[in-house]
Amino acid sequence: MTAPVLEVTDLAVHFPGRTGAPVRAVDGVSFAVAPGETLGLVGESGCGKSTVSNAVVGLVPPTRGSLRVMGTEMTGATRATKHDIRARVQMVFQDPVTSLNPRMSVGAAVGEPLLVRGLASGAALRARVSELLEEVGLRPEHAQRYPHQFSGGQRQRIVIARALALRPDLLVCDEPVSALDVSVRAQILNLLVELQQRRGMASLFVSHDLAVVRHVCDRVAVMYLGRLVELAPRDALFATPRHPYTRALLAAVPEPDPVAQRAKPRVPLAGEIPSPSNPPPGCTFHTRCPFATERCRQEVPAWRPLGESMVACHHAETLA
Amino acid sequence: MRGISPGMALILLLLVAFIVAALAAPWIAPFDPLRQSLLMRLRPPGTTVAAGMYLLGTDDLGRDLLSRVLHGARASIAVAALSVSISLAFGTLLGLLAGWFRGWVAVAIMRSVDTMLSIPAILLAVLTVAVLGPSFLNLILVLGLTRWPRYTRVAYAQTLQVATLPYIRAAEMAGAGSARILWRHILPNIAGPLMVVATSEFGLMILFEAGLSFLGLGIQPPYPSWGSIMSVGRQYVERAWWLTVFPGACLFVLVLCVNLFGDWLRDRVDPRSQGR
Amino acid sequence: MQPALIVENLSLALGRANLVDSVGFSVAPGEVLALVGESGCGKSVTAQAIMRLLAPALRQTGGRVLLAGQDITALPERAMRALRGQAMSMIFQEPQAALDPLATVGTHIAEALRRPLRDVRDQVLQMLAEVGISDPARRIDQYPFELSGGMCQRVMIACALISRPAVLLADEPTTALDVTIQAQILDLLRRLAAERRTAVVLITHDMGVVADIADRVAVMYAGRIAETGPTAQIFARPRHPYTSLLLASIPRLTDAPKSTLAVIEGRVPTPAEFGPGCRFASRCPLADDTCRAATPPLRDMADGRLSACFHAEQLP
Numbered sequence A: 001m002t003a004p005v006l007e008v009t010d011l012a013v014h015f016p017g018r019t020g021a022p023v024r025a026v027d028g029v030s031f032a033v034a035p036g037e038t039l040g041l042v043g044e045s046g047c048g049k050s051t052v053s054n055a056v057v058g059l060v061p062p063t064r065g066s067l068r069v070m071g072t073e074m075t076g077a078t079r080a081t082k083h084d085i086r087a088r089v090q091m092v093f094q095d096p097v098t099s100l101n102p103r104m105s106v107g108a109a110v111g112e113p114l115l116v117r118g119l120a121s122g123a124a125l126r127a128r129v130s131e132l133l134e135e136v137g138l139r140p141e142h143a144q145r146y147p148h149q150f151s152g153g154q155r156q157r158i159v160i161a162r163a164l165a166l167r168p169d170l171l172v173c174d175e176p177v178s179a180l181d182v183s184v185r186a187q188i189l190n191l192l193v194e195l196q197q198r199r200g201m202a203s204l205f206v207s208h209d210l211a212v213v214r215h216v217c218d219r220v221a222v223m224y225l226g227r228l229v230e231l232a233p234r235d236a237l238f239a240t241p242r243h244p245y246t247r248a249l250l251a252a253v254p255e256p257d258p259v260a261q262r263a264k265p266r267v268p269l270a271g272e273i274p275s276p277s278n279p280p281p282g283c284t285f286h287t288r289c290p291f292a293t294e295r296c297r298q299e300v301p302a303w304r305p306l307g308e309s310m311v312a313c314h315h316a317e318t319l320a
Numbered sequence B: 001m002r003g004i005s006p007g008m009a010l011i012l013l014l015l016v017a018f019i020v021a022a023l024a025a026p027w028i029a030p031f032d033p034l035r036q037s038l039l040m041r042l043r044p045p046g047t048t049v050a051a052g053m054y055l056l057g058t059d060d061l062g063r064d065l066l067s068r069v070l071h072g073a074r075a076s077i078a079v080a081a082l083s084v085s086i087s088l089a090f091g092t093l094l095g096l097l098a099g100w101f102r103g104w105v106a107v108a109i110m111r112s113v114d115t116m117l118s119i120p121a122i123l124l125a126v127l128t129v130a131v132l133g134p135s136f137l138n139l140i141l142v143l144g145l146t147r148w149p150r151y152t153r154v155a156y157a158q159t160l161q162v163a164t165l166p167y168i169r170a171a172e173m174a175g176a177g178s179a180r181i182l183w184r185h186i187l188p189n190i191a192g193p194l195m196v197v198a199t200s201e202f203g204l205m206i207l208f209e210a211g212l213s214f215l216g217l218g219i220q221p222p223y224p225s226w227g228s229i230m231s232v233g234r235q236y237v238e239r240a241w242w243l244t245v246f247p248g249a250c251l252f253v254l255v256l257c258v259n260l261f262g263d264w265l266r267d268r269v270d271p272r273s274q275g276r
Numbered sequence C: 001m002q003p004a005l006i007v008e009n010l011s012l013a014l015g016r017a018n019l020v021d022s023v024g025f026s027v028a029p030g031e032v033l034a035l036v037g038e039s040g041c042g043k044s045v046t047a048q049a050i051m052r053l054l055a056p057a058l059r060q061t062g063g064r065v066l067l068a069g070q071d072i073t074a075l076p077e078r079a080m081r082a083l084r085g086q087a088m089s090m091i092f093q094e095p096q097a098a099l100d101p102l103a104t105v106g107t108h109i110a111e112a113l114r115r116p117l118r119d120v121r122d123q124v125l126q127m128l129a130e131v132g133i134s135d136p137a138r139r140i141d142q143y144p145f146e147l148s149g150g151m152c153q154r155v156m157i158a159c160a161l162i163s164r165p166a167v168l169l170a171d172e173p174t175t176a177l178d179v180t181i182q183a184q185i186l187d188l189l190r191r192l193a194a195e196r197r198t199a200v201v202l203i204t205h206d207m208g209v210v211a212d213i214a215d216r217v218a219v220m221y222a223g224r225i226a227e228t229g230p231t232a233q234i235f236a237r238p239r240h241p242y243t244s245l246l247l248a249s250i251p252r253l254t255d256a257p258k259s260t261l262a263v264i265e266g267r268v269p270t271p272a273e274f275g276p277g278c279r280f281a282s283r284c285p286l287a288d289d290t291c292r293a294a295t296p297p298l299r300d301m302a303d304g305r306l307s308a309c310f311h312a313e314q315l316p
Helices: A050-057 A079-088 A106-116 A122-135 A140-144 A152-163 A182-199 A210-217 A234-239 A244-250 A258-263 A294-298 B004-021 B066-100 B103-117 B120-132 B136-146 B148-163 B165-175 B180-216 B226-235 B242-269 C043-051 C078-084 C105-113 C117-130 C149-161 C179-196 C206-213 C231-236 C241-248 C289-293
Strands: A006-015 A024-033 A036-041 A063-070 A089-091 A170-174 A204-207 A219-222 A226-232 A304-306 A307-310 B047-049 B052-054 C004-013 C017-027 C032-034 C057-069 C087-092 C167-171 C199-204 C217-221 C224-230
Touching: A024 A050, A024 A063, A024 A204, A024 A226, A036 A050, A036 A210, A050 A170, A050 A204, A063 B136, A079 A089, A089 A152, A089 B165, A106 A140, A106 A152, A106 A170, A106 B165, A122 A140, A122 A152, A152 A182, A152 B165, A152 C289, A170 A244, A182 A210, A182 C241, A204 A210, A210 B066, A219 A244, A226 A234, A226 A244, A244 C179, A258 C206, A258 C231, B004 B066, B004 B242, B004 C167, B047 B180, B066 B103, B066 B136, B066 B148, B066 B180, B066 B226, B103 B148, B120 B136, B120 B180, B136 B148, B136 B180, B148 B180, B165 C017, B226 B242, C004 C043, C017 C032, C017 C043, C017 C057, C017 C199, C017 C217, C017 C224, C032 C043, C032 C105, C032 C179, C032 C206, C043 C057, C043 C087, C043 C167, C043 C199, C087 C149, C105 C149, C117 C149, C149 C179, C179 C199, C179 C206, C199 C206, C217 C231, C217 C241, C217 C289, C224 C231
Parallel strands: A036 A204, A036 A219, A089 A170, A170 A204, C032 C199, C032 C217, C087 C167, C167 C199
Antiparallel strands: A006 A024, A006 A063, A219 A226, A226 A307, A304 A307, B047 B052, C004 C017, C004 C057, C217 C224
C-alpha cells in the first residue's frame, strides 16, 4: 500500500472557552488521505470540520495528536520543516471575495507563492502564471487585472490557480462552492474534478453539502460535535449509511426533484446541536438520536470497522 | 466611482489654490515679505505706492501683508505636511506591528499609545519647544513625534481586522514572511482609513502651528506665519483690523476645506457607503 | 378563490437601471409560491417592494400590488404600517440579526400583536408551542443570544404568524441554517401555511427547497420572470432554457459522481448591460437574432405554465 499524503491521528483542537471549560472544536479525529484520493469531510456548522482543515494547513495549532504530511510529522516540527511542508499543502477558501488581496493584481497573487519561495521570477514567473491561469480556464492577459474586475466564479478560479502554483500534494478545499451562485457552482465543481483527474492530486474537501461531496469525493467522513461518526467509501456511505446521524443528514438534504423529495419518509432530526464546550457524555449524538439507549448515554462508542466503513455507534449493526 | 459634486469641486479648487500659492509664494508675492518700511507702517488695504499696491495693507513694520500671508501659507503647509508625514509613518509602523504580532508587542505599543493620548498634546508641544528652543525644525519634530498615537490606533484596529482575512492566510501558506505580508498585503488595504486620519490631522497641524507661532513658540520673527502675524495684529486690532482678519480668514478657510475634504474622503473610503 | 396576493407588472429601478421588469404573480390562500433565482435576479427587492420597504435608492416605476383584492400600491405610509406584520409579514435569512438583542422572545411576539406581553402571555405561549419551541414557559423570557439559529427562526415565524396575516413573505428563511434544522423549519412552514391558510411567497436560490415545499414556482433571471408554473411540471419539463440548464447544473444524490455537470457559460449581465432582447440571450444555447432584438413576452404554454422564451417549444 502506498504511503498516505496526509495522516491524521487522534487530532484534537481545543479553544479556550469564555466560561472556563475549553471548547472542544475537534476531539480525537483520525483519518488518512491516500495519493490521488479526494476525502470529503461533512457535517453541520460547529461540528469542527473547518477546524480540522485549518489544523491540516497549519493555521491552527493542534492541542493533541499527530499530523503527518508525506510522512513528515508537523506537530512540534521546526520552523524550516513547517515552511517546507506548507508548500506541499495548499488551500482554497469559501469566500472568493476575501480570498484575494483587492490591491494586488491577479498575476501577482497567483505568482506570489513562486516568488516568495524563490522558485521563479521575471519572465519565467510570468510564463508560469500564464500557464496556471490557463489551467483553471482563465486567459493569460487576466494577470494584469485586479480581483474586483472578476465575477465570483472567476475569482474562485484565481484562488485555485494560486493554490496550484506550488504543485501541492494535497489541496484542502474549505467549502469552495458554498458562496457561489448555483449556475457558477457547476463550473467550479467541473474544474475541481478535472484537476483531480489531470494532476492526480489528493484533496481534503470540506463541505456541508452532501450532494456536492458525493459528486467530487472518493471517500467521505462525517463529523458531529468534534468527532468522526462515520468514514466510508462514497458509494457505501450513500447507499448504506451505518450511523444514525449520517442517515438523518441524508434524509434532510432536499433533493431538486419534487417527486422523489415528497416521497421521502419524513423523520426530521429533533432538537439542536449541543454546545461543544459541554458535549453530552457517552455518544455525543445520543440527545438527538432516535435509537439511543442507556448504553449510548454512558459509554463512548468505539471507532470500529463495519463492512467497508468505519463507524462510531453501538447499534450500527442493528440499523442495517 | 461617483462624480464630484459642485461643492466638493469648489473645496478641491480652494485647496489647490492654497497649495499653489504656498509653493509659488516667492514668485507671486508682490513685495519682499521681510522688507520693512517704517514710513509705510499700518497702511490700510489698497494703499498705492510707486512700487505697487499694498492689496491687504501693511503691518507694524511697514511690510506688505499680502506677501507675508502668502509666505505664511508656505510655513503652515510645510509644517503640517512634514509633521503629518513623520507621525503617519511612525504611527502606522507601530500599529502594523502591534496588530500583526499581537501579544506583548501589542501590549507594549498600545499602552504607550494610551499614555501619549492622556497627555494634553498642546501642553506637551509647548513644553518640548520651550526645552528645545523654538525653530522650524523643532516645531516639525515636536508635532511629528507627539501625534503618532492616533495613527497607531487606527492602523492597529485595521490590521487586526485585515489579518483575519483569507488572503492573508493564503499569503502565509504561500510562504511569505511578516515583512512582506505587512507591506504588500496589509498596508495597501488599510491605507484608506489612515489617509482619512492624516487629512484631519493635517487641518489640526495647521491650527497647531498657528497656535504655537501665536504664542511665539513656532516660526520665529522676522519670518512670517499666520499665527505670528495675528499675534502682532492683536495689539493693533482697533487700528489695523486687516492684520488679524486676513490671516485669520485664510486659516479658517484652509482648515475648513481640509476638514470637509477629510469628510468626503471618509465617505469614499468607508466600505459601508460603497456600492448599493 | 380570490388570490391573497397579486403582483402585476411590478418594475423597480435603481437610478436608470431597470432592476426588476414587469414582474407579476399571484398566490392563493394556503399556497406556497417559490420565487427562485440567483443573487441579483431581483427576487429579494421584489419582496421588499411588496412590503414597501425598499432602500431609498430604489424606485418603483410601475405596477401594482393587490392584497386580498385591494390595491395597496398607493396607500399612504401610515396605512402600510398598519398592514405590515398584520395583514402581511416577512421573515429573513439571518434571524439573529432580525431580532432585537435587548428584547425577550415574549416581547418580540407581543409586539407583533401590538399589545403588552402581560395581556397576551397565554396567546404567546401557545404560539411558541405551535412553532415547535420546547419549554415555551422558559423560552418566553429568554433573549435572542440564548437561542440557536433555528430557534431564532422559529421565534421570527411566531412573530410573523401570530396576527394571522393573509400573506407571508419568507426571504431565504433557511439559507443560514444547517440541513437538519432546515428540514424542521420547512416542515413547520408547510404545516402552518396549510393550517392557517396563509399565502406564502418563499424566496430562495435552492432548487431542493423549492422541490420540497413549493406548490408553484416563478423562476427569475436578471429582473424578469423566465417561467412560472406548478412545481412538478417545472422540474419535470422546464419550458425555459435557463431553468433547464440550472436544473442540469445541480449535483444530485442520484447522478453519476464526477460526471461533468451542465454549465451555464458566462455570467449574469449587470443592469448596465441589459439590452433590448431576452436577458438570458448572452448565455443561451438557443439564442438567435430574434432573442437579441426583442423581449420575449410571457406566453401561455397551455399546461398552466407561462414561459418567456421564443423557443420554448424546442426544449425537450
